Amino acid sequence: MSEDTPTGESDTATLFRFLNEVAIVAQLSGNAFEKVMPGTMTLPQFIVLNHLVRLGDGRTPLRIANALQVSKGAMTNTLGHLERAGWIAVRPDDVDRRSKRVDLTGAGREAHAAAIDALGPELAWLAGAVPPARVRAALPLMEEMRRALDVRRG
Amino acid sequence: MSEDTPTGESDTATLFRFLNEVAIVAQLSGNAFEKVMPGTMTLPQFIVLNHLVRLGDGRTPLRIANALQVSKGAMTNTLGHLERAGWIAVRPDDVDRRSKRVDLTGAGREAHAAAIDALGPELAWLAGAVPPARVRAALPLMEEMRRALDVRRG
DNA sequence: CCAATGTAGTTCGATGTCGAACAATATAGT
DNA sequence: ACTATATTGTTCGACATCGAACTACATTGG
Secondary structure (H helix, E strand, O other), X not given: OOOOOOOOOOHHHHHHHHHHHHHHHXXXXXXXXXXXXXXXXXXXXXXXXXXXXXXXXXXXXXXXXXXXXXXXXXHHHHHHHHHHOOOEEEEEOOOOOOOEEEEEOHHHHHHHHHHXXXXXXXXXXHHHHOOHHHHHHHHHHHHHHHHHHHHHHO | OOXXXXXXXXXXXXXXXXXXXXXXXXXXXXXXXXXXXXXXXXXHHHHHHXXXXXXXXXXXXXXXXXXXXXXXXXXXXXXXHHHHOOOEEEEEOOOOOOOEEEEEOHHHHHHHHHHHHHHHHHHHHHHHHOOHHHHHHHHHHHHHHHHHHHHHHO
């Protein structure tokens, strides 16, 4: 949520508007993706699966939470849903018994592949609607902003 | 939530990464703002107040919901919190009795001003951490993307 | 004038998020 | 070794979001 439309203003005002747009785009794109995702899979669930598929499973919940910038509590919640869906398996870590390890199941990899397939057309449509060159050009800015906010957070 | 880091890839892959970053920046900036907001005010509540202060009050809930791109149900919820806080007053519309009208209260304007004051330093810090010129340059892209997603939604 | 449709708002259930409190376990410092 | 501190994960309450079902009222077409 967020919005509005000023005129010709200060750096902070522009930044504020920019963050408004960022929030709306995040919301709308998230909703659009959830609508095409197969079955009961939600976006946060897909993002965790995608993370494990791409960077490897066997990670700890905390490591995943940090990588995806969500709280431990949020990760506990999402991993619970993924496990109940049969898409991941969680095992204890014998070396550090406070910890757990998260593995993908075969069903999890299949569900991820299905989601990727479903997302393709949506992404292709959006790539056709906005100039990819400008998206590419703006990526570093978003990454910098993310890093800056992440640092400030601690 | 979202994340990851590929290499040199297709337009849709870049777009996907871009949307990941957008989602994280939205989340982190939202959290950062909520942390400095005065009292019990949340970000969605501030955004509604800000909308009313800048574009004028007396609007209907549905009109606000559409402008801010949230569902009617979400707006009912947020307006309820704002009303209980004494920051807005909701009155029936005598012309169209299905409708309501949302007015700011004096306390609401004061709370908004206090929030703006609290947000200032945060925005100034972020404006110092990322090049404002690049933010300005990227704004139109975000607006286009928002419009594209909004159209697709219907 | 009435029936069919459309629109404004509310309610509900599922999901997600944060942050704080808590338990279990590990590590460090003396 | 033992105590103090740090880390991992869970739980809980408050808030937010969507989307679908539902009520109340308005508009449109015959």
